[in-house]
Amino acid sequence: MTAKTNANANRTQLHTGEVAARVQAGRAQLVPSALKIANLIVEAPSWVLTSSVSEVADRAGTSESSVIRACQGLGFKGFHDLKLALASDLATQNHGGDELERAEGIGPNTPRTEIPRRVLRNSAAVLQDAIHMLDLDAYQGALDALSAARRVLVVGNGTSAAPARDCAYRLTTLGLLVHAPSDSFGQHLIARSLDNRDAVVAVSHTGATKETLVAVEAAHNGGAQVIAVTSHLRSPLSAHTHHVLVAGGPELGFRQEAMTSRLAHLAVLDALFVGIAVSRPKRSRDSLDVMADVTAEHSL
Structure with a gap:
């Protein structure tokens, strides 16, 4: 050459x-x-x-x-x-995809007025990439497991804690019985009580967070269906997971990889929420009506 x-x-x-x-x-x-x-x-x-x-x-x-x-x-x-x-x-x-091209990195010399454009363009690219990465068979399997579950444990630690809490809240609004302890001991304790009638949603950017792995392994050993929302195709988490949903993003200067990945994880969790809702419309509508009533009672 x-x-x-x-x-x-x-x-x-x-x-x-x-x-x-x-x-x-x-x-x-x-x-x-x-x-x-x-x-x-x-x-x-x-x-x-x-x-x-x-x-x-x-x-x-x-x-x-x-x-x-x-x-x-x-x-x-x-x-x-x-x-x-x-x-x-x-x-x-x-041919028309350049608007989703990843923005340049961000550093001390980046003009402040340029930062929003770079961050938002990168966020758009992360979500676009999630469309390509999502395994639709794994997604369907996750929907089936969650829809049939007696109980659902949602686990997330560190930067994955916030998406996990949001997921737990939203699944609760659909009428699912959801547990989402914030401490690792509570997660492990509930995981040990799960069996083949139950399911786990584990959110982990790296797929290698010890606290999350301990709970997931315990639930998997008990027979529960395990769904992972993560950024990596292969990780310690995937060894104990039945349905792996991969989506994530790269680092962008001061914005760490785990931060951009959180956007993609939230989008995948949202897709699970919508999928469950439309697969059992009456029960979901009734549960969402209850949520609307509770929200009204807490509004001025």
């Missing part, structure tokens, strides 16, 4: 879309050789799209089998499946 060709290959980076979202979600679990391939896909997507698996392996300094394993590790069936998704993402990015 000539220097000119190489420069052209790297001119357009992948900012949003299914492939970028999968790389972001799977990056932390990739081995070094697979990480080289993932970086190449994002940094030179047009070149990867027109290259063979052997050419990609050669440029990444790895083997053809490593390229295929890297694609599978990112959630694709193989190299061909990756290229199909890459073609779609590039078409969107090059």
Whole structure:
């Protein structure tokens, strides 16, 4: 490859879309050789799209089998499946998708009047990426589990505590019997009492928060259906989860990755709320009417 060709290959980076979202979600679990391939896909997507698996392996300094394993590790069936998704993402990015391009980073020298635009554009891109990442089979399984559950335990700690509390409140308004202790001992205690008639919703950006894992493992061992809302395809949490719903976002300067991911997690939890509501409309309407009455009693 000539220097000119190489420069052209790297001119357009992948900012949003299914492939970028999968790389972001799977990056932390990739081995070094697979990480080289993932970086190449994002940094030179047009070149990867027109290259063979052997050419990609050669440029990444790895083997053809490593390229295929890297694609599978990112959630694709193989190299061909990756290229199909890459073609779609590039078409969107090059024809009208630029408004969702991730904004530049934010630092001490960023003009204050520029910060809202960069933050909001990045937030929009995070939500757009969530559309590509969400496993619809896992989503349907989560709806079935929650709709049939006798009791639901909602767990979230650290930066995931607020989305978990919001989820618990909203599921309660639909008539579900929901537990959401704020302390880890309470979470563990209730988790130990769950069985195959119950369900757990665990919200965790990293999928590696010890307090959340302890409760989830206990509930899973008791037979409860476990639903995870997380930012990573593979994590310690996924080992004890029946339905994994992945959505998240990157860091943006002073705005940490967990903060941007919280937006995507809230959107996924909202999709669960709406899905349950429409799957059993009468019960949901009756419960929401009760909530409206209670809200009116607490309004001036």
